[in-house]
Structure formats: structure tokens, C-alpha cells
Amino acid sequence: MKLSRASLHDVAAHAGLSLATVSRVLSGSTYSIREETRKRVEQSARELGYRPNAIARALATNVNRTIGVIIGDITDIYFAELVRGVEDIARSQGYMTVICNAERSPVQEMAYLRALHGQNVAAILLAGGYYPDSDQNQDLVETIQEVAREVRVTCLTDRHIPGIPVVTVDIHSVTYDITRYVIGLGHKRIAYVRGPDGFSVSLDQQRGFEDAMHEVGLDASWQLSGGFGLEYGRQAATFLLANALPDAIIAASDDVAVGITSTLRQAGIAVPGGISVAGIDDAKYSQLLDLTTVRLPAYEIGATGAKLALGIRGNHKTPRTIIAHRVIVRGSTALGTTVGSQP
Amino acid sequence: MKLSRASLHDVAAHAGLSLATVSRVLSGSTYSIREETRKRVEQSARELGYRPNAIARALATNVNRTIGVIIGDITDIYFAELVRGVEDIARSQGYMTVICNAERSPVQEMAYLRALHGQNVAAILLAGGYYPDSDQNQDLVETIQEVAREVRVTCLTDRHIPGIPVVTVDIHSVTYDITRYVIGLGHKRIAYVRGPDGFSVSLDQQRGFEDAMHEVGLDASWQLSGGFGLEYGRQAATFLLANALPDAIIAASDDVAVGITSTLRQAGIAVPGGISVAGIDDAKYSQLLDLTTVRLPAYEIGATGAKLALGIRGNHKTPRTIIAHRVIVRGSTALGTTVGSQP
DNA sequence: TTGTAGGCGTTATCAA
DNA sequence: TTGATAACGCCTACAA
Numbered sequence: 001m002k003l004s005r006a007s008l009h010d011v012a013a014h015a016g017l018s019l020a021t022v023s024r025v026l027s028g029s030t031y032s033i034r035e036e037t038r039k040r041v042e043q044s045a046r047e048l049g050y051r052p053n054a055i056a057r058a059l060a061t062n063v064n065r066t067i068g069v070i071i072g073d074i075t076d077i078y079f080a081e082l083v084r085g086v087e088d089i090a091r092s093q094g095y096m097t098v099i100c101n102a103e104r105s106p107v108q109e110m111a112y113l114r115a116l117h118g119q120n121v122a123a124i125l126l127a128g129g130y131y132p133d134s135d136q137n138q139d140l141v142e143t144i145q146e147v148a149r150e151v152r153v154t155c156l157t158d159r160h161i162p163g164i165p166v167v168t169v170d171i172h173s174v175t176y177d178i179t180r181y182v183i184g185l186g187h188k189r190i191a192y193v194r195g196p197d198g199f200s201v202s203l204d205q206q207r208g209f210e211d212a213m214h215e216v217g218l219d220a221s222w223q224l225s226g227g228f229g230l231e232y233g234r235q236a237a238t239f240l241l242a243n244a245l246p247d248a249i250i251a252a253s254d255d256v257a258v259g260i261t262s263t264l265r266q267a268g269i270a271v272p273g274g275i276s277v278a279g280i281d282d283a284k285y286s287q288l289l290d291l292t293t294v295r296l297p298a299y300e301i302g303a304t305g306a307k308l309a310l311g312i313r314g315n316h317k318t319p320r321t322i323i324a325h326r327v328i329v330r331g332s333t334a335l336g337t338t339v340g341s342q343p
Numbered sequence: 344m345k346l347s348r349a350s351l352h353d354v355a356a357h358a359g360l361s362l363a364t365v366s367r368v369l370s371g372s373t374y375s376i377r378e379e380t381r382k383r384v385e386q387s388a389r390e391l392g393y394r395p396n397a398i399a400r401a402l403a404t405n406v407n408r409t410i411g412v413i414i415g416d417i418t419d420i421y422f423a424e425l426v427r428g429v430e431d432i433a434r435s436q437g438y439m440t441v442i443c444n445a446e447r448s449p450v451q452e453m454a455y456l457r458a459l460h461g462q463n464v465a466a467i468l469l470a471g472g473y474y475p476d477s478d479q480n481q482d483l484v485e486t487i488q489e490v491a492r493e494v495r496v497t498c499l500t501d502r503h504i505p506g507i508p509v510v511t512v513d514i515h516s517v518t519y520d521i522t523r524y525v526i527g528l529g530h531k532r533i534a535y536v537r538g539p540d541g542f543s544v545s546l547d548q549q550r551g552f553e554d555a556m557h558e559v560g561l562d563a564s565w566q567l568s569g570g571f572g573l574e575y576g577r578q579a580a581t582f583l584l585a586n587a588l589p590d591a592i593i594a595a596s597d598d599v600a601v602g603i604t605s606t607l608r609q610a611g612i613a614v615p616g617g618i619s620v621a622g623i624d625d626a627k628y629s630q631l632l633d634l635t636t637v638r639l640p641a642y643e644i645g646a647t648g649a650k651l652a653l654g655i656r657g658n659h660k661t662p663r664t665i666i667a668h669r670v671i672v673r674g675s676t677a678l679g680t681t682v683g684s685q686p
Numbered sequence: 687t688t689g690t691a692g693g694c695g696t697t698a699t700c701a702a
Numbered sequence: 703t704t705g706a707t708a709a710c711g712c713c714t715a716c717a718a
Contacts, residue, residue: 005493007695023697034703049489054461055407058398058694059710066458067525074442075423075627083417087444098415098441101430115409115439118397132706146392150348230628255628261580284418285573285598288605350711361689366713377687399711402694 006048015044026052038074057263058120066096067306068116070109074101076228077283078298082127082156085302085342095122095311106136113318117147123309125302127156129201131298137281154309156301158204165171167305167321169296171201174325175250178278178294181327184217185274186336191222191246193236193256205252205280228252233259240340254279254286254293261291261332272334282328290331297323349391358387369395373530378519392673401463409439410648410649411459413452415471417444420626422643425470428645438465447471449479449561453486460490460646466652468645472544497652499644501547510648510664512639514544518551518593521621521637525591529679534565534589536579537578542604548595548623571595576602584610588618590679597622597636604634604675615677626673631686633674640666648668 012022013107017037021146024031025041039224044050058064067090071079090097099122100112109126116124124147131137141161147153155161158168162226172269175192182190192209195202206223213220223238226232233256240246241264251257256281271277282295300323307313355365360380367374368384387393401407404498410433414422426442433440441464443455447605452469459467467490474480484504490496491507498504499512518535518567525533535552538545549566556563569575576599583589584607592599600622605613622629625638650656651664 008697009695019696020698020703020706023695024704027697027698032703037703051457052461053463053695054458055400055401055463056397056710057461057697059396059402059694059712060696060698062710064398074417074426075420077418077420080418080423081443096443096455098443100439100441101426112439114394115397118395118400120396120398146394230631234631258628259631285601286601288573288577351713352711362712363690364688366711370713374711375687378716380687398713399694400713402696403714407692498716525688550708 005053006045006050007019008050010048011050012046013040014048016039017041024048027057034135036208043212049199062159063119064120065094065124066098066119066121066288067125067200067309068098068100068112068119068142069125069127069302070100070102070112070116072102072104073228074099078296080126081298082302084123085299085304086306087302089303089306089310089312091315092102093312095310097326102128106134106140110136110140113143113147113153117151117233121151122153123152123306125154125156125305125309126159127302127305128158129199130198131198132203134197137310152309154305156305158200165308165317165321167301167308167323169301169325170322171204172208174280174294174296176212177207177208177325177327178250178280178292179209179212180215181292181329182250182276182278183212183218184331185276185333187246187248188218188336189222189246190218190250191224191240193224193226193232193249193260195252195253196227197225202252209250213252222246226252226256228255229332230255230259232256233261234263236261237267240268245269247332248276248278251277251279254281254283257286258289261289272332276333276336278333286328287330292330293328295326295328297325335336347395347676348396348397349388350500350657351393353391354387354393355385358383369393372398380438405463407463407465408437409441409462410468410652411443411455411462411464412439412468412470412645413443413445413455413459415441415445415447421624421639422470424641425645428642428647429468429649430645432646432649432653432655434455438498438653447470448632449473449477449483453479453483456486456490456496460494461574464494465493466497466498466649468646468648468652469495469612470648472500472542473502474541475546476542477543484514495652497648503627508651508660508662508664510644510666512644512668513665514547515551515554517623517637517639518548518629520668520670521593521623522552522555523558524635524672525621525676526555526561526620528591528619528676529591531561531679532565532590532592533561534567534583534592535563535601536567536569536575536592536594538595539570540568544597551674552593564590565589569595571598573598573602575599575613577606578605579603580606584612588612589660591619591621591676593621594622596625597624599632600636600675601628603630604632607640615675619679621676621677629671630673635676638669638671640668667684 010021087097102108210220224236237260246253355362445451553563567579580603621634
């Protein structure tokens with residue numbers, strides 16, 4: 001019996017008061033209202049089961065206490081943690097968070113950007129890398145700029161768009177640091193399993209790896225292209241097993257590292273005895289699996305982005321905020337044959 | 344320079360046409376419009392950078408082409424897959440999906456329910472179990488019923504609320520089936536690591552385990568309370584190692600099973616040689632880790648729920664839709680000592 | 687084919 | 703302290 005929902009108008013009629021008065025009571029405005037009147041309004045509202053219409057309210061006030069987060073892949077634990085960071089801050093400020101899963105598609109990112117803009121959200125957080133050379137990237141950048149003229153857009157990945165603040169980890173340093181650590185263990189023949197081809201994060205990671213290798217005069221050309229999922233780890237390991245094995249492998253993500261490790265072990269190769277393996281993320285299972293990795297502060301990135309966007313921190317002008325990462329040394333890497341360097 | 348956004352009114356003025364005509368062109372209505380007029384409107388809209396205001400549109404039409412999903416834990420891969428199912432269907436029907444992460448809190452579920460209701464979404468999908476005996480459960484049920492009078496609410500877990508359709512897996516059978524499978528391998532001393540205490544899913548699982556054990560006259564009292572995360576698996580395994588070890592362990596989730604398995608192996612216990620371990624979920628890593636488990640059709644549940652809610656399937660009256668699960672036999676379980684039964 | 691005007695549910699600005 | 707009434711931006715009979 002889908003009754004049509006009671007409006008302010010109905011409550012006013014029921015209470016024998018004006019619309020304005022009822023609105024003042026029910027919108028929690030700090031207006032002075034006679035106590036008895038207030039009571040009467042609340043009573044009527046309750047009897048009629050009144051629920052404010054957020055849409056109408058948003059139209060009238062032109063503010064919507066909602067913050068939108070567009071993420072690259074809901075299946076990736078990195079984004080899950082990032083979202084939790086956003087939500088905690090948003091909730092503490094009385095904002096609701098809506099999550100949009102773009103599945104790493106620029107087309108969908110644009111659609112969500114438009115949709116959130118249309119919803120008049122207070123802020124939009126755009127998380128996840130991009131394909132700099134893709135056909136749609138230019139469109140996407142334009143859409144971002146367009147939307148950003150009317151709502152605060154913050155990028156939670158390292159994009160360089162004038163006027164759009166960025167909160168991110170320094171991806172180049174992440175791979176640089178883990179590579180240096182592995183080199184420090186004495187390994188020389190180090191292979192690197194990349195993320196998706198042409199993806200911004202992959203490119204930054206790759207440069208980090210190469211810079212670290214070149215800096216000590218090692219060959220950085222042993223690279224396998226892949227992705228961030230487990231299956232790429234298995235593929236890479238299978239390929240290496242069928243060809244030649246390195247001393248150590250650095251993977252684009254913990255998932256990939258796990259795929260590599262379990263495939264190697266199934267083939268009878270000890271990790272770290274035979275080959276050292278390191279990942280990137282510090283996913284929740286990594287500690288348990290004793291995986292050496294780099295902790296990416298996903299939660300903090302989300303939280304900091306939300307603070308920035310909501311104006312609790314900085315003035316949304318800070319162009320680039322870097323959140324610190326940290327190499328986490330665990331048991332999937334061990335000293336190489338050549339040197340006994342410090343961890 | 345936050346220009347105030349161009350409205351239909353502005354476009355009309357710019358094009359020298361009436362508001363109505365412009366609206367008809369820009370809202371994609373199937374009205375007959377002179378081609379030249381249409382061109383002129385589109386031109387003006389482009390020049391002014393017009394973007395429709397979804398809020399105003401929703402207010403005027405009283406329809407909002409968005410569907411809301413409230414999930415229990417964004418960190419849990421089960422919900423990620425479920426959300427993907429919802430999104431695929433929603434997108435195919437031209438709906439946008441917003442995800443709300445309630446973190447298994449009834450209070451937050453209520454808040455999101457209210458908020459989505461206020462947003463006038465086309466449908467709300469409520470996924471994730473609940474605490475039947477918690478203080479807030481009654482409030483939550485009432486909120487659901489209240490909201491459901493005005494927007495289609497569908498539960499994606501086995502809740503029994505009059506008038507609210509349910510799409511779910513038969514959880515009791517899930518544990519029953521995996522337990523029977525493990526029993527069939529010849530194991531007798533079987534321990535069960537539960538989900539969170541008092542949680543609906545845990546209770547159903549537990550009954551499934553107990554029924555299967557009792558049916559063949561085995562003792563079902565070897566249970567450890569826990570949760571769905573990795574850490575509970577490690578805790579449980581640590582406890583068992585310190586006390587007595589069973590022949591087989593059935594875990595409330597794949598994460599828990601992985602926690603158990605790696606902890607046991609680190610302690611030198613072979614899996615499945617020493618102890619068989621089985622999980623529930625069939626998470627994406629389970630195949631790689633060769634874990635025996637039960638495949639929970641999260642994606643299908645999401646997709647079916649969305650179809651139901653959007654009226655593409657059934658008439659939203661089907662009270663209870665069960666999606667099939669399936670035991671996936673892999674290498675973490677092996678024949679027990681007593682019997683050589685069929686897999 | 688195009689235009690006029692009323693309404694969607696709220697808030698906010700004036701008066702009273 | 704309360705009440706009219708004009709926005710907010712858009713859609714849609716109804717008229718022209």
C-alpha cells in the first residue's frame with residue numbers, strides 16, 4: 001500500500017501551523033520556537049511518519065552532505081582500505097560517503113564524475129591510476145576540470161592536472177626503496193613483474209625499479225609485464241620456471257607476489273631459500289604469509305584526501321601531499337649469495 | 344573562479360527559445376522538435392557548458408535512476424563480488440550504483456537506509472548478515488519496513504521480514520555439504536571454526552555443521568568461536584596447536600582457512616597430510632592456494648538481487664530466491680585414516 | 687512545433 | 703514567535 005510520503009506541507013496541515021514554522025522545527029534550525037509549538041510539530045511529524053526529502057532539501061540549499069569516491073577496482077583491497085579512510089573522516093563530519101566502482105574504465109570514471117556532479121555532492125575523490133596514453137584520457141582530464149569548476153575534486157593518485165590537488169604515495173620511491181633493499185641483500189639478478197601495461201602506476205613503479213638498479217650498475221631489463229592480480233603472479237612464475245630463474249623477484253603487488261611464491265613453491269623452489277620475493281601493498285594477509293613488502297598507506301591516503309576535500313586540513317590548495325610508505329621486512333626475502341649487507 | 348553553473352533557464356535565454364523547448368531537447372524526450380531548433384539548443388548548451396542538475400530532475404520527476412547497495416564490510420571480497428553483480432545489471436539498465444559500507448553496524452545500516460530513502464533511490468539492496476539478538480535489531484527491522492513502504496528494499500542475506508524479498512545462498516546447506524564431504528573422506532575428529540558470535544550467518548553455518556555431524560553420529564562440539572578474518576584462523580590454529588589437534592578443520596571462510604593452514608604449516612603440520620582444512624567462499628586466491636572450499640555465488644546474488652529490485656526478473660514478490668552453491672574439491676583436504684570413501 | 691505556467695518538497699527572506 | 707511567499711532547477715500538462 002505504498003502511501004505517498006508525508007511532506008512538510010502535510011505535517012503543517014496536520015499541526016495547524018505554517019509550513020515555515022514546521023520547516024524550522026524539523027530542519028533543526030536554531031530558530032527560537034515556542035516549546036509548545038515545537039512539541040506539536042514533532043508530534044504531528046511522528047504521527048504522519050514524516051521523513052525529510054533529501055532531494056528537495058539539496059535543491060533548496062544547494063548543498064548535499066555527501067562525498068563521492070570513485071575507485072578503480074572494488075575487488076582490490078587497497079581501495080577498500082582507502083575507502084575506509086574516507087568514510088571515517090566523512091562520517092565524523094556528518095557526511096555520507098557513496099562509493100562508485102569504475103573498474104578502471106575512463107568512460108565509467110567520466111560517467112560517475114558527471115553523475116556525482118549532478119548529485120551536487122560536496123566533494124569528489126578520484127582514486128586509482130590511469131592510462132596516460134589512452135584515447136580517452138584527454139576527455140577524462142577535460143571532464144575532471146569541468147566538474148572541478150563547481151565541486152571540489154581531489155585526486156588520490158599521482159595525476160598532474162592544474163588546480164586539482166593530489167594525495168598520494170610516492171610510487172617511484174616505493175619501488176626504488178624495495179629494490180634497493182633487495183639489492184642490499186646481495187641479490188644481483190633481479191626480475192621485476194610489472195603492473196598493467198601503460199598504466200600510470202606501472203610506469204612510476206618501473207622507473208623506480210630501473211633507477212635503483214642502474215644506480216648500482218645492475219641490469220634492469222629483466223621485466224615481465226602483467227597486472228595486479230594473483231593470476232599474473234602465477235603466469236610470471238610459470239614463465240620464469242620454464243626459462244631462467246632470477247635470484248630475486250619484485251612484484252607490482254602483494255597479490256602478484258603471493259601468486260609467484262605459491263607457484264614457485266609448488267615447483268619445489270624454496271622462497272626465500274632459492275629465490276627472494278617481495279611485494280607491494282602490505283595487504284592484510286601479508287603478515288601471515290610472511291611476505292616482505294612495502295606498506296602503502298591506503299587508509300591514510302583516503303583520510304587525508306577527505307580532510308583536504310572537506311576543508312578540515314589545508315585549504316584545498318595544497319597541490320601535492322605525499323603520504324609516507326615503509327618497507328616491511330619479513331621472511332620472503334633472504335641474503336643473497338654475494339654479499340651480506342645490512343637489512 | 345567557481346562560475347555558477349548554467350541552468351536550463353540560461354540555455355533558453357542564450358538560444359532565444361523557451362524553457363520548455365530546451366528542456367525537451369536536453370532531457371532526451373521523444374518529443375518532435377524541429378531539427379534546426381534542436382541544433383540551436385545543443386549548440387547553446389555546449390557553449391554554456393550546461394550540465395543537468397540531477398537533483399532538480401529527481402525532484403521534478405520523482406525518480407532517481409540510482410540503486411543503493413548497503414554492504415557489511417568493504418574489506419571482504421565476498422561483498423566486492425556481490426557489488427560487481429549489482430553494478431553490471433544496474434548499468435545495463437541505465438542505473439548508477441552507490442555503495443554504502445555499513446561496517447556491520449546496525450546503526451550505520453539504519454543511517455544509510457534513511458539516507459538512501461531520502462535520496463529517493465529506485466531500490467535498496469541490503470547485503471550482509473545481522474545480529475538477531477542485538478538491541479538494535481528490532482529498530483533496524485522497523486526501519487527496513489518503514490523504508491520499504493516507499494522504496495523497494497531487497498535483502499541479500501537470509502532475513503525473515505514480511506514483505507521483504509530475499510536473495511541468498513542456503514547457508515545451512517553450505518556448511519552441511521562441506522562437512523559431509525569432509526566426513527566422507529573418513530575424518531571423524533572434526534573441528535569447526537565459527538564466524539562472529541551471535542551473527543546470523545554464523546548461526547546458520549553452525550547448525551549446518553552440527554546437523555551433518557550428528558547425522559552420522561559424530562560429536563559436533565569441537566567448535567572455536569572466531570570471525571571471518573585471517574587473524575581468527577591464526578588464533579584458532581594457535582589454540583589447537585597448544586591443546587589437541589583434530590583430523591580436519593572446517594572454517595567459516597576462506598580467509599580463516601588460509602590463516603589456519605599457514606599457521607599449521609609453519610608449525611610443521613602438513614596440510615592435508617596431517618590435517619585437512621576446508622574453507623567457505625572460493626575467494627580468488629583459493630584456487631591458487633589449492634584450498635578445498637564451497638563456492639558462494641556472490642556475483643550471482645548481487646545480480647539476481649538487482650534484477651529483482653529493478654523488476655527485470657520476477658515481480659519483486661518472490662519471497663525467497665536461493666542461489667546454488669557448490670563444493671569445490673581441491674588439495675587442502677585428503678582421505679582420512681579410517682575410511683576410503685568417495686570424494 | 688513551441689510556449690506558458692504550475693508543481694515537486696525545502697529553505698530562506700520578509701513581514702506581521 | 704509565526705506566517706506568506708519567493709526561490710532552487712527541472713518536467714509536463716495544457717495552450718497557442
